[in-house]
Structures are given as structure tokens and as C-alpha cells.
Amino acid sequence: MVRFAVYVLRMIACAARGSRQYYLWLGTLLVFVAMGGVSYAHHLSDGLIVTNMTDHVSWGIGIANFVYFVGVAAGAAVLVVPAYAYHREDVKEIVLLGELLAVVAVLMCLLFIITDIGQPLKLWHLMPGIGKINLPSSLLAWDVVVFNGYLFLNLHIPGYLLYRRYLGEKPRPIAYLPFVFVSMIWAVTIHTVTAFLLAGLGSRHFWNTPILAPRFLISAGASAPALLILLFTAIRRYTKLDVKDSVFEYFKYVLRITMPINLFLLGCEVFHEFYTGALHSASAYYLYFGLHGHSMLTSFIWTAIAFNVTATAIFLLPKLRNNQKILFAGCGLTIVGIWIEKGMGLIFPGFIPNPLGEIVEYTPNAGEIIVSLGIVALGAFLFTIMAKVTIAIQTGELRLEQPVPTLQDDSTEAAGG
Amino acid sequence: MKKDEASCAGARVEKLVELRLSKDGSRRSFLKSALAAAVTGTVASGCDHPFVKDLLQKHYKELSDEDKKELFQRIEQRTHAWSGVRVKVSDPQPLDGVHWGYALNLNHCNGNRRCVEACARENNLPNDPEIRYIRVVEADNGSQHLEHGTVNYDREQVPEPGKYYLPVQCHQCRNPPCVKACPTKATWQEPDGIVVVDYDWCIGCRYCQAACPYHARRFNWTVPSIEPDRINPDQGYLSNRIRPVGVIEKCTFCLHRVRRGRYPACFEACPTGARKFGNLADPSSEVRQIIASKRVWILKEDLGTDPRFFYFYA
Numbered sequence: 081m082v083r084f085a086v087y088v089l090r091m092i093a094c095a096a097r098g099s100r101q102y103y104l105w106l107g108t109l110l111v112f113v114a115m116g117g118v119s120y121a122h123h124l125s126d127g128l129i130v131t132n133m134t135d136h137v138s139w140g141i142g143i144a145n146f147v148y149f150v151g152v153a154a155g156a157a158v159l160v161v162p163a164y165a166y167h168r169e170d171v172k173e174i175v176l177l178g179e180l181l182a183v184v185a186v187l188m189c190l191l192f193i194i195t196d197i198g199q200p201l202k203l204w205h206l207m208p209g210i211g212k213i214n215l216p217s218s219l220l221a222w223d224v225v226v227f228n229g230y231l232f233l234n235l236h237i238p239g240y241l242l243y244r245r246y247l248g249e250k251p252r253p254i255a256y257l258p259f260v261f262v263s264m265i266w267a268v269t270i271h272t273v274t275a276f277l278l279a280g281l282g283s284r285h286f287w288n289t290p291i292l293a294p295r296f297l298i299s300a301g302a303s304a305p306a307l308l309i310l311l312f313t314a315i316r317r318y319t320k321l322d323v324k325d326s327v328f329e330y331f332k333y334v335l336r337i338t339m340p341i342n343l344f345l346l347g348c349e350v351f352h353e354f355y356t357g358a359l360h361s362a363s364a365y366y367l368y369f370g371l372h373g374h375s376m377l378t379s380f381i382w383t384a385i386a387f388n389v390t391a392t393a394i395f396l397l398p399k400l401r402n403n404q405k406i407l408f409a410g411c412g413l414t415i416v417g418i419w420i421e422k423g424m425g426l427i428f429p430g431f432i433p434n435p436l437g438e439i440v441e442y443t444p445n446a447g448e449i450i451v452s453l454g455i456v457a458l459g460a461f462l463f464t465i466m467a468k469v470t471i472a473i474q475t476g477e478l479r480l481e482q483p484v485p486t487l488q489d490d491s492t493e494a495a496g497g
Numbered sequence: 498m499k500k501d502e503a504s505c506a507g508a509r510v511e512k513l514v515e516l517r518l519s520k521d522g523s524r525r526s527f528l529k530s531a532l533a534a535a536v537t538g539t540v541a542s543g544c545d546h547p548f549v550k551d552l553l554q555k556h557y558k559e560l561s562d563e564d565k566k567e568l569f570q571r572i573e574q575r576t577h578a579w580s581g582v583r584v585k586v587s588d589p590q591p592l593d594g595v596h597w598g599y600a601l602n603l604n605h606c607n608g609n610r611r612c613v614e615a616c617a618r619e620n621n622l623p624n625d626p627e628i629r630y631i632r633v634v635e636a637d638n639g640s641q642h643l644e645h646g647t648v649n650y651d652r653e654q655v656p657e658p659g660k661y662y663l664p665v666q667c668h669q670c671r672n673p674p675c676v677k678a679c680p681t682k683a684t685w686q687e688p689d690g691i692v693v694v695d696y697d698w699c700i701g702c703r704y705c706q707a708a709c710p711y712h713a714r715r716f717n718w719t720v721p722s723i724e725p726d727r728i729n730p731d732q733g734y735l736s737n738r739i740r741p742v743g744v745i746e747k748c749t750f751c752l753h754r755v756r757r758g759r760y761p762a763c764f765e766a767c768p769t770g771a772r773k774f775g776n777l778a779d780p781s782s783e784v785r786q787i788i789a790s791k792r793v794w795i796l797k798e799d800l801g802t803d804p805r806f807f808y809f810y811a
Contacts, residue, residue, distance in 0.1 A: 127719035127742045128701075129626065135715055138703040198701020198716065198743025201552055205681040205700055212556055212682040212698070220680035220704045282674060282800045283710030362644060372644065435712045435797075436634060436665060437643025 083480075087246055094472050095465040101318075102468070109461040116454010119447045120195055128198060131448045136440035137431040139196070141448050144423030145455070146192035148303070149185045150274045151296060151422065153230065155304020156182035157267035158334055164260045170324040174312065176238040176474070180466045181311070182267075183238075186231045188459040195451055219277040226270045233263040242473045247480050271296045278430065286363035286430045289352070295345045299418050301338035305331040306391075306414035309407065321471045332401055339392040339414065346385075346421070366439070367429040374432075376441045381425045387417030547571065556682070557588075557695040557735065569734060576739060580725040588734040589756035591689035597750050598690070598777035598784045599761075600793070600807040601664060605771035608633055608655040608662030615766030616666075619751055620737040621729050623721040630748040631763060632712065634663040665796065666763070667692065667713035667748035668804030675705035675714060684745070690777070690805050691752050693735040699744040706745060710797050711804075714747045750774075777805060787811070 098106075122130050133140045159178030162168040194200050205211040206224050214221045237256050244251040275293035282288055309331050316323045353364035365371050370378050394400045394410035401407050433439045444452075472478040550571065560568065569586040576584050613631045622628045636646030638659055646663070656662060673692050676684055683698040684705055706714045720742040732738040733753030740746050751761035755774075764772045775782035784807070787793065791809040 127717070129719035131718075133718070135706065135712075138706045138716060193702070196702075198703070199699065199741075202698070202700045205556075205683070205698060214680050214682045217677045218680045218704070220678065220702060224680065277704075281678075281708050282802075283708060283797075359642065359644075431707070433644055435710050436632060436648065437646060438648060438712075439644070 083247075084243075087243065087480075090478060091469045094469050094478055098468065102464075106461060106464060109457045109464070112457030113454050113461060116451050116457065119450040119454065122447060123195065123451065124200075128196075130445075132442055132445045134440055134442070136434045136438060137428060137442035139427055139431070140442060141424070141444035141452050142192045142196040144427040145452050146189050146196075147274060147278075147296075147427060148419050148423045149188045149192065149459075150271055151300035151303050151418070152307060153182045153185035153189065154267045154271040154297065154300045155307070156185075156234065157264055158301060158304050158308070158331075160260065160267070161264055162330065164257070165264070168330070170326045171330065173474070174321070174323055174327060176241060176470055177312075177315070177467055178308070179234045179238045179263075180470060181308075181463060182234040183231060184459045184463045184466070186227055186234070186270075187462065188455050189227060190231075191455045191458070192452070195455070219273060219280055222273045223270075223277055226266065226273050230263070230266050230270050233259050233266055237263065238470065242470060246473050246478060268297065271300055278426075283435050284363075284430045285360035286367075287426070289349065291345055291348060295342070295349070296422070298338050298342045298345060299422055302335060302342050303415055303418040303422075305334045305338070306411040306418075309411045310415075313408070315467065315471070319468070319471045320475050320477075332395060332407070335395040335410075335414070339388065339395055342418070343388060343392055346388075362433055362437075363429040366432050367425060371433065372439060374439050374441055376443060377424065377428060380420050384417045384420035384425055387413040388421065391417060547575075551697070554697050556698050565734075572732075572734075572738060576728070580723075580728055582725050582728045582730060584728065584730040584732050584738075586732045586734055586738055587753070589753055591687050591691070592756060594776075594778055596690045596777040596805065597669065597755060598775060598805045598807070599669075599750065600773040600784045600787045600791075600809055602771040602773070602811050603661060603663065603808055604810050605769040606633075606662045606664060606767075607769055607771075608635055608650070608652075608657075608660070609768065611766040611768055612664060612763035612772070615762040616748070618727065619729055619754075619762035620748075621721075621723055621727075621732070621739050623723050625722055626718060628715045628717075628721070628746070630713070630715070631664055631666040634665065635660050636663060637661075663796075663808070665711055665713070666806070667750075668711050668796065668802065668806035669750060671803035671805065672801060674708040674710065674800075674802060678704045678708035680704065687735075687752075689752075689756070691749050692747070693749055693752070694745055694747060695735065696738070696740050696744045696746065701743040701745065703745065710800050710802060714745050717742050717744055717746065 131140060156178045159171055159175045163172040163175035194203065197203070206213050206221070208215075213224065215225070216222070237259050240256050241251050272293045275296040278284070278287035279289060279292040309328060312323045312327065315321055350364070350368075353361040362371060366374065367377050367381050369375070391410045391413040394406055394413075401410065428442055432441060469478070554568065555564065565588065569588075572586045573584050576582060610631075610633050613629055613633060616622070616630050617624075617628075620630065622630065632648045634643060634646040634648055635650040635657065636643065638661055640646075643663075650657070669686075669690050669692050671686075671690070673686060676686055676692060679685075679699075680702060681698060681700055683700070684692060684694045686692050701716065703716055706716060717740050721740055723739060728739070729737060731753060733749070736749040736752045751759075751763075755761060760774055764774045773783050773787055775784040777784060779785060787809055788807060791811045793807045793809040795804050795807055
């Protein structure tokens, strides 16, 4: 017990110490978190009226970001599956960071929901037993279940493995492997349930499509490796963790599969909407071409398509993808492209026109954007400190036998980092 | 009279301060007892504090008669506190063997929107920002393409030639997508078919709003503002009581009226006789007669929601 308490304290100490760059990065993030907090305080005190949402478009940028980050959380499977199912050693070395990224993404998703609802203090109504969670009929209730389950799995697995590593003991497979395999399936469920949440609504034709879940999974499989390439490049540069080149090759390989499929599925959707030409396609017309003079989203969706097509070309052509700068650009285009396509390109037009044919447009206002930025910053903050501790344990800098590092030890580490 | 718990605790501390200051008690023991009084006062009054009570309040279906009495009183007192209006909150129960249904004659409706205003008055709907349960779509004759219609028509005189009017409110579906969607069971269908919301149980996620094919649900984006002289004092707990901020509300066919043998406000306000209301379970009721003999249709039948709201031509 004492040993564990010391472990926790040492982890905190490890997270709290770092180079000037480290503090600067965390400080910058905290500024955004604080700004988001202030902006959210307005939401709380004045009601959600301070947002641009209306009874017509009743979900906005918060839910759009939620959907995107569910993809990031599910995308951890891109690391988990090869590490544990196919025993790829190079991926195994970094899989814990992938799982922690999932933890952070899930926490961000929960925050996107909490900041979006009208009565956040009454969230306890969702708790099984105490509240009245509407299972099995509400998909939102299922989302609560699968999210908390995924959060638990991805906290338990790296938590257990890291503690064992810290102790210098071999992990017992029974204590984590079953959870690992459950988490692989669970990654699919979180994104599937989120897709079903939208696809299950008969009144929203734009969402009411069976390929929404496959689209979500594939786009998650595209945005996650793109993000991971950038993330692990940074980790390789700023920390002592050795990320093998083969890992990056693996990410590129995944992108070569998922990006074209993502475009293909988008094409299927577009065909279905426009060739039929039924009135049900109004939202799609609104999104791609504008409807009755309203076209707030058209430039965004075409930007997304241009980004995704360009990125796909980059990943498919060896000359381009093997040029690091162009590869990074491709990753950036993928992240932004899929963020638009999946977030604002999917959530907003679902509400436009409304079920009675009224067209009320929506774009987030500064306050909403700042709240979202705050949540993203908080996610980045948490990931940074968790990654720092994880790397310290994995590289053996933080382990049981070692005496508590002095300030000097630490500054050399930081300088080296 | 309303017992303000917080100020009670405050008064206790104040009294103690006076008492202590009048004596030559040592400073330390004074502080100690003041602190003790403050703490016990806070803890004792904490559970009784209206804020905590609101937060921990049970779901409507789990309230005992005693709970209800206390709760309705709390709501009445709260309304009185800010508006000076004495209201009566109650929860009339569904009547046995009754399934409420609505039928609306599109030949007669001329888009005057008296129903919209009467509904707002009856149900304590705020004007700013405006919440209205009934939307009247003005559309071109010969088309059911709602996008070509408008709810924002503003005419000196109705009806406009070449147009028809389609009032839409909650259809009290037999297969309500909103009820399925709600993650907390804060909205449900009553035995008489009316879909209600427990405004104090709703967490304000707005999933039901996304699920509703009739655009019938409204969200309280801010604290609803209603002029005291517009407050309807006859308030149903599950219908027209003044809602809190951040929750969903909707048309309930004026359940606080219809369960007591009165017609819905929109029905009474309609000057054209287009609205017909009654018991779908009673074969001799007017709505049943209409369904049996007129050209009746329902909105968005393809979605399988099976509404209790019928449109007809006669």
C-alpha cells in the first residue's frame, strides 16, 4: 500500500518536473484551459443561449468534436491490435501511449458532452442504480456505458503494465490480456454506438444510413494514424523513447488502406443522396451545394474533400509519402479533412433543414470555439504529463530500486529531452 | 410561509455573534463556537437547502404523495417569490379507458394562429426568447414540400389565396422516437397516450429533439422569462408549469385541462372549428367518427411513429 502510494507520488513528481520547454508547453495549454473554463462559466450562468445553437440546430460544435474524438479514442485499436494480437514488438513498445491517448480522447468526449448539456449537475440521473439510465432503448445511454467501459479498460491495461514495469516484475498475462482483447472489440463498439446514435433517427435522413458506422470506423482508422505519426515524431524528438521507423511505416501502410476506403464510402453516400434525388436528400444538397440560397457549409465540405483527396494521393504515392515534410502535410490535411467531414460536415447538416422544412443555419460563436479549444488543450495537457510519466517508467528512469531522483538528475533528463 | 433555510443558519450565527460580543467571552472560544454553529448550521440546513433539494430530487414516478405535496409547494413558493403570483401546481392523473386524439380539418384552418397564442398563454411559454409549441406552416396548394412553405408568414389577412395552412404540434405518437431516445427516462408516454417530460429529471442533452420528426420539442436555452401578468396559475407538474433552464418541454394536449374534462387551449381558441379533440378509445367520439368517415391522413406516415394527431379534409 505504502509502496503504491510512493509510486503515485513519484509519478506526480515526475510529471511536475521538466525542462523549460515542457513548462512553457504546459503553461500555454493551461492558458487555453482557463479561457475555456471562463467561457464555459458563461454557458453555466446564462444558459446555452450564449451559444449559437437553436431549437433547429440543437447540437453544435461540441457534439461535432465529440464525434471526431470518439474516432481518436477508437483509433487506439490501430496500435492495440498489432501489438497484442500479432505480437509486433516495435508497436508493443509504444502501445501504452496509444492506450493513454484513448483515455484522454474519451475524457475529452465526456467533457464535450458535459459542457453541451443543459443540466450538467443532474448527470447522476444517468448512473445505473442511482439514476434511471434508459437501457436498452436509448443509444445515448449505451454511449454512456461503452464510454465508461472503454475508459476503464484503457486505464487498467497501461496502469497495470506500468506499475509492474516500475516494480521490475513481469506482468501476469491473466491480469491484463483478457482486458486487452475485450478492448479491441470495445474500440469498435464505442464508434459503432456513436454512429448508431445518429443513424437510428428516422427523422434525420442525412444520418439515417447503414454505412454511417463503417464510415466512422474507417475514418477513425485514418485520422488516428495521421495523428499518431505527428505525435510519435514529436515524442521521438523530445523524449528518450525509441520509436522505430518500422512503426511509422506501419502507420503509412494503414493510411494507404483507410484513406481510399474513406473516400470510397463518402462516394457511396454521395451517390445514394444525389442519384436518387429524393426530397430526403435536402441536407446533402444543403451541405454540398447550398439550399434555397443557404450555403454556409459548402466551402467547408469542399475543403475537406480537397484535403482528403490530396492526403490520399500523398499516402498512395511512394515519392510523396517518403518525403517527411510532405508526409507531415498529408497527416495535417487528413486530421483537418476528417475533422470537418465527420464533425461539422455531418452533425450540422443533419439538422438543416429541420423536420418542418425550415432552414436555420449554424456556425459556432467565439465562446463555443473557446470551450472546445479548452477541452482540446486539457486533453493535450493530460496526454503530455501521462506520456512523460509513461516514458520515464518505460525507459527505466522511474523504477522501484532507483533512489528518488534529485533535482539535478531530473534537469539533465529534461535537458536531454 | 417559506422557510429560508440558508438565512436561518445565517441568523443563528448572527445571534451567536451578538451574544458573544455582549459578554466578555474569550476571543478563541467565541470563534470556536461561531465556527461550530456555522458548520452545524450549514450541514443541517444543507440537505434542506432548495438548491440541494432540487439537485437530489427524485424522478416523478418515484415520488410519494408526501414528496409531491412538498415539491409542488416548493414550486409554488418559488414562483410566488419572484412574480408575486400565487399558482397551484397539481398532477391530474390519466383517466381510465381514455386515449386522447386530435383531428385537424385542413379545409377549415385558415392560418390565423389563434391556437399558437392561446397555447402560449395556457402553457406559460416565454416570449423572449420565444417558445411556441404549435408551428403553422403556410404552403402552396398542390405541394406537401415543406421546404417551400414557411412558418414565418406575416399577413394582414389570412388565408392567402393559393396557400394552405398546416399546424404542427406534438403528435403524441404511439411509437414515440423521443421516448426511445431519452437516456434518463425523463420523458415517457402516459396511459392516456400523452408524452410528457419530467422537467426536473431532464438533463438537457436534446437527443429527443434530434429524434422528433415533427419538430415538436423545445429547449430552454435560458431561464424562461414570463411577465407575471401572463402567468397561468393553474399548473400541471408534467405540463404547463414554468420550466427550469436547460431542459426540454413540449405540447401535452394541455393535460392539466383535458384530464379534468376541459378541451385543450388550442382547441378552444380556434375560430374556424378546424380542430377536433376527443377520446380515440370511444367509438362514438367525434375524432373516431372523423377517422371513420373523412379523408384522413397523418404526417410522415412512412416513419412509423403512428401519431395520435390526424389531418383531414371536410
